[in-house]
Amino acid sequence: MATLQRIRRHDALERTGHWIHLGNMILLFLSGLQIHFATLNIFGSMNNARLVHFVDMYVFFFIGVFHVYQFFATGKWLTSGPTPGNLRSTGPSIRYYLFLSDHKPQAGKYSGLQIVTYLLLFAISVVMAVIGFGLYWPVRLSWVVSAFGGLMPLRQVHYVLAWVFMVFTGVHLYLVLTQPLKYTRAMATGSYWRRAQDGTTHRFPDRRRRVSP
Ligand code: HEM
Ligand code: HEM
Numbered sequence: 301m302a303t304l305q306r307i308r309r310h311d312a313l314e315r316t317g318h319w320i321h322l323g324n325m326i327l328l329f330l331s332g333l334q335i336h337f338a339t340l341n342i343f344g345s346m347n348n349a350r351l352v353h354f355v356d357m358y359v360f361f362f363i364g365v366f367h368v369y370q371f372f373a374t375g376k377w378l379t380s381g382p383t384p385g386n387l388r389s390t391g392p393s394i395r396y397y398l399f400l401s402d403h404k405p406q407a408g409k410y411s412g413l414q415i416v417t418y419l420l421l422f423a424i425s426v427v428m429a430v431i432g433f434g435l436y437w438p439v440r441l442s443w444v445v446s447a448f449g450g451l452m453p454l455r456q457v458h459y460v461l462a463w464v465f466m467v468f469t470g471v472h473l474y475l476v477l478t479q480p481l482k483y484t485r486a487m488a489t490g491s492y493w494r495r496a497q498d499g500t501t502h503r504f505p506d507r508r509r510r511v512s513p
Contacts, residue, residue: 303496309409309486313370318487321363325465328356332462357432364425379409382419386412397475421468424461431458 310318334342334349343349371377389405390412396404397413405411410418434444434454448454476484482492 304493305496306491306493307486308491309483310490311374312490313374314376315487315490317363317367317370320359324356324359324363325469327352328360329462329466331356332459336459354436357429357436360425361429364422364429367422380415380418382412382415386410386415388412390416417468417472424464428458428461428465431461 330342331349331353334340334346335353338346343352371380386408389407392401392403392405393407393411393413395401407414430441430444431448431454434441434448435451435458438445438451445451445454448457476487482494486492
């Protein structure tokens, strides 16, 4: 008879971190928008918007530091780190998502394209934090200000990168929601079920067993 395997995909740290990060990004983006468009009143006053931004920029920073720690301390780099093997599938994945090929490359936990994108997102987050702290401490971090040619260009780059985060979020949302919904649910519950690879074609199980990924 058919057997379902429970595939554990995201541990509690990963899930909690992801959803805190999402909430924090929404607050950072909205407060940033109000700082940019002073007439856009989202948080009641400019002081409130700046307070929200200043609190959440530290949350953003600590989520990033914690993520690096977690990546190495929990062995996440073994399943989600770049390797020549998983990076090879990046080109074929791009072709698949651009509808240029019907072949979706097999991947481990994440495809090469996901790994490259998440790494790029991390790099952009570091740049965003450096620029943001440059705006916050323009004297102490005067080298950041001069590297970008002054405070105004620094603000402009920070603003443009805010939209890069929004583009990432839009594409990310599109890609996760066009996959089977069980993968999105797994970001909330931690796991999903799949039919055991034992050649069976039955739809539902009469017994369930847990399998580590
Ligand atoms: C550690 C990360 C960050 C730091 C340290 C930081 C810091 C700052 C600071 C100091 C300002 C200027 C506030 C003022 O003039 O009153 C600012 C503005 C802004 N921030 Fe951030 N920020 C960070 C992350 C983000 C993120 C992730 C986003 C959006 C996704 C964002 C969007 C904005 C926007 C849109 C502005 C307005 C820029 C403008 O004036 O045109 N920030 N940020
Ligand atoms: C808008 C709502 C969002 C939804 C529904 C969502 C959903 C998901 C899902 C389902 C995954 C797992 C993908 C997989 O297992 O293949 C994931 C992973 C990820 N998402 Fe999101 N996401 C959202 C927003 C964001 C935002 C705003 C960011 C950052 C700017 C983000 C960054 C990431 C990262 C870095 C991963 C990899 C997770 C890890 O290994 O720690 N997501 N997301």
